[in-house]
Amino acid sequence: MKQLLSFVRKEFHHILRDRTTMMILLLMPIIQIILFGFAITTEVKNTHVAVLAPTNDEATRRITDKINASAYFDVVAKIHNTDEILPVFRDAKAKLVIVFEDHFAEKLRRTGTAHIQLIADATDPNAATSFSFYANNIIMDYQKELMAQNTIPYQIRPEIKMLYNPQMIGAFNFVPGVLGMIMILICAMMTSISIVREKEKGTMEILLVSPMKPIYIILSKITPYFVLSCVNFATIMLLSVYVLKVPIAGSLLSLVAVSLLYIFVSLALGLLVSTLTDSQQAAMLISGMGLMIPVMLLSGMIFPIENMPVPLQWLSNLIPARWYIQAVKTIMIKGLGITAALKEIAVLSTMSLVLIGISLKKFKIRLE
Amino acid sequence: MLKYLLRKEFKQILRNPFLPKLIFIFPFMVLMVFPWAASYEIKSLNMSIIDNDHSTYSQHLIQKVISSNYFKLTDVSSNYKQSLKSIENNTSDMILEVPKNFEKDISSGLGGKVMISANAVNGMKGGIGMAYLSSIIADYNVEIIQKLLPVSAGVNSIPTIKTDLFYQFNPHLNYRVFMVPALLVMLLTMLCGFLPALSIVFEKELGTMEQINVSPVPKTTFILAKLIPFWIIGFIVITIGFIIAWLVYSLIPAGHFYTIYFFAAIYILIVSGLGIVISNYASTLQQAMFIVFFFILVFIMLSGLYTPIDSMPEWAKWVAAFNPLKYFMDVMRSVYLKGSNTFQMTRQLAALVSFAVFVNIWAVLSYHKKN
Numbered sequence: 133m134k135q136l137l138s139f140v141r142k143e144f145h146h147i148l149r150d151r152t153t154m155m156i157l158l159l160m161p162i163i164q165i166i167l168f169g170f171a172i173t174t175e176v177k178n179t180h181v182a183v184l185a186p187t188n189d190e191a192t193r194r195i196t197d198k199i200n201a202s203a204y205f206d207v208v209a210k211i212h213n214t215d216e217i218l219p220v221f222r223d224a225k226a227k228l229v230i231v232f233e234d235h236f237a238e239k240l241r242r243t244g245t246a247h248i249q250l251i252a253d254a255t256d257p258n259a260a261t262s263f264s265f266y267a268n269n270i271i272m273d274y275q276k277e278l279m280a281q282n283t284i285p286y287q288i289r290p291e292i293k294m295l296y297n298p299q300m301i302g303a304f305n306f307v308p309g310v311l312g313m314i315m316i317l318i319c320a321m322m323t324s325i326s327i328v329r330e331k332e333k334g335t336m337e338i339l340l341v342s343p344m345k346p347i348y349i350i351l352s353k354i355t356p357y358f359v360l361s362c363v364n365f366a367t368i369m370l371l372s373v374y375v376l377k378v379p380i381a382g383s384l385l386s387l388v389a390v391s392l393l394y395i396f397v398s399l400a401l402g403l404l405v406s407t408l409t410d411s412q413q414a415a416m417l418i419s420g421m422g423l424m425i426p427v428m429l430l431s432g433m434i435f436p437i438e439n440m441p442v443p444l445q446w447l448s449n450l451i452p453a454r455w456y457i458q459a460v461k462t463i464m465i466k467g468l469g470i471t472a473a474l475k476e477i478a479v480l481s482t483m484s485l486v487l488i489g490i491s492l493k494k495f496k497i498r499l500e
Numbered sequence: 501m502l503k504y505l506l507r508k509e510f511k512q513i514l515r516n517p518f519l520p521k522l523i524f525i526f527p528f529m530v531l532m533v534f535p536w537a538a539s540y541e542i543k544s545l546n547m548s549i550i551d552n553d554h555s556t557y558s559q560h561l562i563q564k565v566i567s568s569n570y571f572k573l574t575d576v577s578s579n580y581k582q583s584l585k586s587i588e589n590n591t592s593d594m595i596l597e598v599p600k601n602f603e604k605d606i607s608s609g610l611g612g613k614v615m616i617s618a619n620a621v622n623g624m625k626g627g628i629g630m631a632y633l634s635s636i637i638a639d640y641n642v643e644i645i646q647k648l649l650p651v652s653a654g655v656n657s658i659p660t661i662k663t664d665l666f667y668q669f670n671p672h673l674n675y676r677v678f679m680v681p682a683l684l685v686m687l688l689t690m691l692c693g694f695l696p697a698l699s700i701v702f703e704k705e706l707g708t709m710e711q712i713n714v715s716p717v718p719k720t721t722f723i724l725a726k727l728i729p730f731w732i733i734g735f736i737v738i739t740i741g742f743i744i745a746w747l748v749y750s751l752i753p754a755g756h757f758y759t760i761y762f763f764a765a766i767y768i769l770i771v772s773g774l775g776i777v778i779s780n781y782a783s784t785l786q787q788a789m790f791i792v793f794f795f796i797l798v799f800i801m802l803s804g805l806y807t808p809i810d811s812m813p814e815w816a817k818w819v820a821a822f823n824p825l826k827y828f829m830d831v832m833r834s835v836y837l838k839g840s841n842t843f844q845m846t847r848q849l850a851a852l853v854s855f856a857v858f859v860n861i862w863a864v865l866s867y868h869k870k871n
Contacts, residue, residue, distance in 0.1 A: 152783070156790050167798060171816035172807050175624050179810055221668055222838060224830075227810075240659050247662050254667035255837045257678050259808045262624065268663050269631050276638070278659045285609040286648050288641045290634050293617040295587065300623030321793065325786055413698050414518040416789040421690050424797070425530055425683075429537045434806050436625070441536050458590075465621045468588055 135344065139352040143326075147356050154360075157322065161314050161364045162371065168310045169376040173302035174434065176263045182209040182226040184217070191237035191246070195274050199230070204266045217251060227253045228263055240278075296381070296466050307378045308460035309433030311368055312453040315391075316398040316427055317420070319361050323402030324419035325412045326353045327495075332412055346495040350488065354399050361395045381467030390463065390473060393480050394456040400487035401452070407494045427453050455479045501717060505725035512699070513729060519695070527687050527737050531744045535679040545629045547571040548583040548592040555603035557644070561614070564640050565596060570632045587619050594618045594629050606644060669837045676749045681832040682805045684741040689825055692734045692768045693796050694789070696726055697775035701788040704779075713869045723864050727772050734768035735761070754839030760832065762842065766852045767828040773859035780866040799825040824855045 147154060181199060185192040200207040208226055211217065220226050231249040233239065240246040250267055254260040297304045327349075330336040339349060369387075372378045380387060402419055409415040429435060430444065431453035437445055448454050459476035462468050470477070513519050547565065551558050566573045574592045577583040586592040597615040606612040616633055620626030670677055703709040712722060738761070745751040753760065775792060782788035802809075802816060803825040809817060820826050827848040834840035842849065 150784070153787050153790070156787060156794075160790060160794050164794070164797065167816070167819070168801050171802055171812040171819075173811050174807050175811050176808055177811040218668075222840065222844065240661065245660050245662055247664065249664050249666060251666045251668055254670035254673060255678070255833050256804075256808065257667070257670055257673040257675055259810075260667055260670075261673065262628070264665055264667075265628065265631070268665070269635075271661055271663055272635060272638070275659060275661050285611065286606050286641075286645050287611040288606065288637055288644070289611060289613045290637050291613055291615045292630060292634075293615070294620035294623075294626055294630070295584075295617050297620040297623055297626070300620050300627055302623055304620075305622040305624075317793070317797075318790075321789065409518075411518065412785050413516075413702060416698070416785060417518070417522060417694060420789055420793050421526070421694055424690070424793075425534060425686065428800075428806075429534050435537055436622070444533070444537050447533070461621050462588075466588065472588060 136348050136352055139344065139348060140355045143352050144356045147360065157318065157360060158363065158367070161318060161368055164314050165307075165310060165368050165371050166375060168314075169303055169307050169372060169378075172306050172310065172434075174258065174262075175302050176259050176266070177203055178206050179204060179228055179259075179263045180208045180226040181205045181267075182211050182217075182220045182229045183207055183232075184211045184214070184229060185232040185236070186212075186234035187232070187236055187238075189235075189237035191240055191274075192232045195232075195248075195271060196230075198270050198274055199267060202266070202270055204263060221253045227259070228267060230267065301378075303372075303376050303378050304465050305461075306433070307372045307376055308457050308464060309431065311372070311460060312394070312431060312457040313427050313433055314368070315361065315365065315395060316401070316453050316456075317423055318364065319357065319395055319398035320402035320405065320419040320423055321416060322357045322360070323354065323399045324405040324409075324415040326357070327403065327406040328409050328412050328415045331410065340497055346492055346497060350403060350491060350495070354396075354403065357399055357402075358395060361399065362392070365391050365395065378464070380464050382463040382469065386470035386473070387460065387463050389470065390456065390459045390477060390480070393477065393484065394452065394459075397452045397456075397480050397484045397487065400484050400491065404487050404491045404494075407491045407496075426451055430454065431457055433457060449479075452480060452483055455483075502721050502725055505717065505721065506728060509699075509725055509729045513733075523691065523733055523736065524740070526691070527684075527740050528744065530683055530687055531680065531741060532748065534683055535676050535749065537679070544572045545570060545594055545625075545632070546574040546592040548575050548577055548586045548595045549573060550577050550580060550583055550595065550597040552600045553598050553602040557603040557606060557612075558598040561598065561637070561640050562596070565633065565636055568632075568636055570629075570636075584617075587617070592619075593625070594633065596633065607648070677751060677837060678833075680741070680745045680749055680751055681836050682829065684738065684745070685805065685825065685829050685832055686800060687737055687741065688734055688764065688768065689771050689796055689799060691737055692730045693771040693775045694792055695733070695775070696730050696772045697779040697782075697788045697792045698785060699726060700776060700779035701782050701785050704783065705785060719864050719867050719869065723776060723860070723867060726776055727769065727860075730772045730775075731765070731768050734764060734772075738764050751836065753836045755835035755841060759835050759840075759842055763828060763831045763845075763849070763852065766849075766856050767824065769856045770824045770852065770859050773856065773863045776863040777859060777866055780863065780868075799823050802826070803829050805829055824852060827851045 183196050185196070196207055199205045209220065211220060217229050220229060229251040231251065233247045236246050248271060250264050252260040252264045294300060330339060373380060405415050405419045409418065430448040430451050432448065433453070437448050437454065440448065455476040459473040462473045463470065549562055551562060565571055575586055577586070580595070580597060583595045587595065595617040599613065599615065602612045602614070614637060616630060618626040618630050667673055703712070742757065774795065778791045779788045782791060802820045802823055809820050809826065812820065831845055831848050834845060
């Protein structure tokens with residue numbers, strides 16, 4: 133035990149004496165959570181719209197105004213014939229063109245039907261489906277208004293309740309995601325060099341001839357980074373509650389418990405990389421670059437996992453961030469107890485055991 | 501002089517046991533697996549239903565909801581509490597509750613109501629589900645009204661606006677077209693940003709940097725020798741990308757390959773230059789790596805690669821305006837989908853060229869031969 137403690141102290145010295153690196157480690161997550169927490173959302177807002185209305189009448193004007201008034205759209209241009217549609221898209225002036233048929237209001241009044249074409253720039257298919265959907269909805273709203281004017285009986289009124297996030301704030305969805313992504317990447321990158329650096333510097337050989345057991349070496353490598361990560365977690369939490377205004381609906385204690393487990397898994401992942409590689413360069417590239425893409429795309433942070441093809445859904449099971457983000461959403465946003473996140477906790481615990489187990493097994497105690 | 505330095509750089513890269521593998525295998529793996537991951541299209545929402553009325557109307561309505569493509573019935577519950585459990589367990593996304601006397605209230609002319617609750621943790625998903633469901637209910641409502649309303653009142657009293665939707669440039673909403681260029685840009689940024697940053701700090705840690713510093717190699721020549729190999733690596737990566745995009749996803753740009761190569765040539769200079777600037781300031785591999793990581797993550801997240809820039813707050817749009825990745829992403833998508841040529845993208849060209857000049861002058865100036 134005394135051995136372990138003095139070893140931990142040595143590791144703390146290693147980290148504390150490099151002030152610059154420590155400042156980078158502590159400041160980086162702060163800037164990232166603020167930038168991403170505010171800026172990342174899959175909602176579409178302020179989409180630029182161009183309108184083509186051959187006949188300027190009551191109905192086309194009302195619909196255009198309604199579209200312009202919604203938070204989703206800004207009407208930026210009026211065009212006068214169909215030849216202008218393509219240039220509008222090419223010059224990126226607008227992402228959506230609304231084309232009314234001529235004599236729109238008249239047709240609507242006389243025959244009861246009138247046509248609108250929505251032409252969307254589908255270069256980004258995700259955004260295109262969302263905003264054309266919203267536009268369609270606004271038009272349907274207008275239709276409902278017309279209907280309400282003649283007070284028809286037999287109406288069905290839906291009563292709507294948005295659970296957990298009544299104002300539908302994007303940050304509620306993205307803060308857990310960003311939290312999961314930043315924590316795992318930073319934790320893994322920090323520990324990934326810890327053992328390989330000793331290998332490169334040659335100090336590993338001294339450790340190996342000492343009576344330290346591999347498990348002690350590994351634990352003492354993790355401890356200081358664990359403390360540092362806890363500080364990072366605390367600042368990120370404070371920022372998301374007080375700056376990004378995402379409240380903690382559930383118990384803080386459960387949230388902290390899951391997060392500590394997650395930090396441990398992430399650190400163990402970095403450690404595994406460190407035992408498997410021979411150079412700091414390789415270790416950092418694997419943990420930084422190799423992890424970034426899978427964590428970003430398969431954790432459910434941006435793209436919902438249930439939409440992915442089945443093989444990718446399996447693959448996403450291997451990403452610790454996926455489980456953590458789910459657990460955070462359950463506890464922090466839905467406000468459910470820790471029992472609702474038992475599955476996620478079980479998966480994360482297993483992962484941590486497996487990762488530490490492999491690291492121990494691959495830890496070479498003999499010189500080559 | 502440059503020739504010998506370049507030969508040294510290439511030797512160092514090639515004899516490294518890890519780097520050549522990374523340069524060839526990493527793009528391959530990324531482009532084979534991840535293009536399939538990306539869609540936040542809401543395909544099917546799981547629905548929990550409570551029917552307290554058990555009437556013809558309520559059953560028709562429920563039938564209409566579950567026979568639509570949007571919803572999948574997961575459970576029929578007897579009360580709200582039970583339904584809420586299924587939302588808590590993530591087995592369903594929405595609850596539709598039909599109250600008692602639903603049919604009676606409608607036929608009496610009073611008007612019926614239904615209760616909808618949606619899981620809105622993901623606000624967009626909840627909102628879209630809500631809107632789908634409302635439109636189905638509205639459709640059903642029109643059916644009922646048409647049935648119950650005396651014919652004399654006429655069907656014309658219900659005005660309908662028909663909307664037709666066209667998806668320009670990508671009519672079948674092919675997500676691969678969206679993802680492959682995005683991933684290619686990401687790969688290029690990572691490989692050409694991380695590697696040069698590491699290569700200079702690596703020399704610092706090894707001590708070979710001091711040898712270069714005392715040699716008569718001019719600063720510009722040294723920086724050029726560091727830039728050119730990554731320039732070539734960038735071209736290799738992008739060519740691998742084109743081949744995979746063509747063979748696996750049958751994607752061929754609507755515009756010209758050389759437009760992309762031309763812009764890529766400038767873009768690689770920016771990221772590699774940035775990598776060098778960072779490595780000039782960093783003293784350890786770890787520092788360099790973390791700072792590059794920070795910038796690359798910010799570039800990627802604030803570029804419109806995966807989430808739209810239009811939705812960001814005003815200040816974030818300003819930050820994004822200084823993001824070279826945003827301009828290069830624009831170029832990639834425009835060339836691949838819209839077939840734009842260089843003259844239609846002078847704005848992006850101007851932005852990228854100014855970034856390249858600025859960053860590389862900075863790279864030369866921040867490299868000090870004396871400590």
